Amino acid sequence: MRIDKEHVHSTNEKYLQRHRSSFQELAERLEYSGIDVEGVISEMASFRVAIPSWALGAGGTRFGRFSFGGEPATLHQKLDDVAIIDALTSCASAISLHIPWDIPEDASATAAYAASLGIEFDAVNSNTFQDQLGQNHSYKFGSLCHTEKAVRDLAIEHTLEVVRTGDALGSKSITIWLADGASFPGQMNFRRALDHTRDSLQRIYREMPEDWKMLIEYKPYEPNFYATVINDWGTSYHLAQSCGERAFTLVDLGHHLPNTNIEQIVATLAGLGKLGGFHFNDSKYGDDDLTVGSVKPYQLYLIFCELIEWMKTGGEEPAWMIDASHNLKDPLEDLIQSLEAIQTALAKALILDTATLDKKQLQNDPAMCQEILKDAYETDVRPLLREVRLRSGAALDPITAYRELQVRHHLIRERGSTTRATGL
Numbered sequence: 001m002r003i004d005k006e007h008v009h010s011t012n013e014k015y016l017q018r019h020r021s022s023f024q025e026l027a028e029r030l031e032y033s034g035i036d037v038e039g040v041i042s043e044m045a046s047f048r049v050a051i052p053s054w055a056l057g058a059g060g061t062r063f064g065r066f067s068f069g070g071e072p073a074t075l076h077q078k079l080d081d082v083a084i085i086d087a088l089t090s091c092a093s094a095i096s097l098h099i100p101w102d103i104p105e106d107a108s109a110t111a112a113y114a115a116s117l118g119i120e121f122d123a124v125n126s127n128t129f130q131d132q133l134g135q136n137h138s139y140k141f142g143s144l145c146h147t148e149k150a151v152r153d154l155a156i157e158h159t160l161e162v163v164r165t166g167d168a169l170g171s172k173s174i175t176i177w178l179a180d181g182a183s184f185p186g187q188m189n190f191r192r193a194l195d196h197t198r199d200s201l202q203r204i205y206r207e208m209p210e211d212w213k214m215l216i217e218y219k220p221y222e223p224n225f226y227a228t229v230i231n232d233w234g235t236s237y238h239l240a241q242s243c244g245e246r247a248f249t250l251v252d253l254g255h256h257l258p259n260t261n262i263e264q265i266v267a268t269l270a271g272l273g274k275l276g277g278f279h280f281n282d283s284k285y286g287d288d289d290l291t292v293g294s295v296k297p298y299q300l301y302l303i304f305c306e307l308i309e310w311m312k313t314g315g316e317e318p319a320w321m322i323d324a325s326h327n328l329k330d331p332l333e334d335l336i337q338s339l340e341a342i343q344t345a346l347a348k349a350l351i352l353d354t355a356t357l358d359k360k361q362l363q364n365d366p367a368m369c370q371e372i373l374k375d376a377y378e379t380d381v382r383p384l385l386r387e388v389r390l391r392s393g394a395a396l397d398p399i400t401a402y403r404e405l406q407v408r409h410h411l412i413r414e415r416g417s418t419t420r421a422t423g424l
Ligand code: AFD
Pocket: 125, 126, 177, 217, 219, 252, 279, 287, 323
């Protein structure tokens, strides 16, 4: 199924008048407070978030997986799904692939197909957390950190193969997340594991094309429950530093222990010039991979305040991706909701009165600092989001349009009700 502009336009029509008056009211109020509304709109219009290929099917948990109809069974169908999300939201024109789940049969045909849909290839992801059929060595006890050189070599070669696959599609970065670690005290020599990991990453870095970036994820636990080799941002930062200037840390919102101050981590990494990528999701306990903004929208806003402040002072924009898993909701609806939450946080950070905040920070006035932060956060920015979408031919209300256009129903009719997307 493809959604064209006319389809979208038809769903917008009946909400147009109401939108126009609510947008006008908000715009006047913001302009009155000295905010350049057109500037905010253009910042928002250029904001793009990549969709991970593995989030387009049912995610499942270790207890089970509940399929739903019309899952994308091929890479091209995954591209079709991203094009649907992009047509409705106008901020999702990139896909992030996971190899070997998404190996294209014919890279140039896939690249051409994606281009015809207006979709670009964002970072590619390696998989050294599962053994593949017929694999000579096992990742059971780690990959890039493994005690045996043969296993490390295999993991390095796989990662480089992922880079080559991505390169053929026009991707420019690789995201490395390792499951490497230990589940029991004494199982792993920490220093040896880190030394091996550093050495392996440096070898991959040296072999990457010169215009490629390496993004290194960290995570405190899971699937190993005692220790993870790249457990925190400091370790990831150290590894990125030891590889070179095109290696960066990637922050995944779900990869922190409860109550970690993620906005501070973001600010520190940005200031060090090593914030390269960002995975959006939400969580209550751990790597829950829930819909962005569903549990802690204020935290998301505070993170965006740091990111915007960084970007306003000339900092380079990190690569944005949603990294979520869908067990209950239709993945496309869930992704649309995530995009909405991301754009809401972005809009609120963009209307924040940073000049006055800065002044109040310098005067050490925490009460007024909080007032300023809250003022932007409590503004209903939805009319702004609708205006951005309207101007780019997307849906005023993407979820409503998705339901009105009966997208899932059409996908089930086209693909059947028992297809299964590749992934965990
Ligand atoms: C897992 C990891 C991590 C990573 C993703 C893709 O926790 O978030 O980005 O797999 O490899 O969910």
